[in-house]
Amino acid sequence: MKVVKIMLVLSRKVGESILIGDNIQVKVIKIENGVVKIGIMAPSDVKIYREEIYSTVAAHNKAALGTADLLTNVMKLKEALRNDKDR
Incomplete structure (x- = not known):
């Protein structure tokens, strides 16, 4: 099943909000020098x-998993060589 994502583009003024579902509110707090400050409840x-931040953490986690996989493979290779040597 294919998931379709859409983007809803809205204009809001200071003090106005949007609701996401029943329990998330995003409110425009301040607009100054091209920067929008928002509040999320x-x-x-x-x-x-x-x-x-999310992208950076995800990239670091992916790199760490690659390092863990590499370490696991090195340990397996070391064990295989040890077992081969013992024969």
């Missing part, structure tokens, strides 16, 4: 990340 179990 959501349940405490909803994780909220800045995209650049």
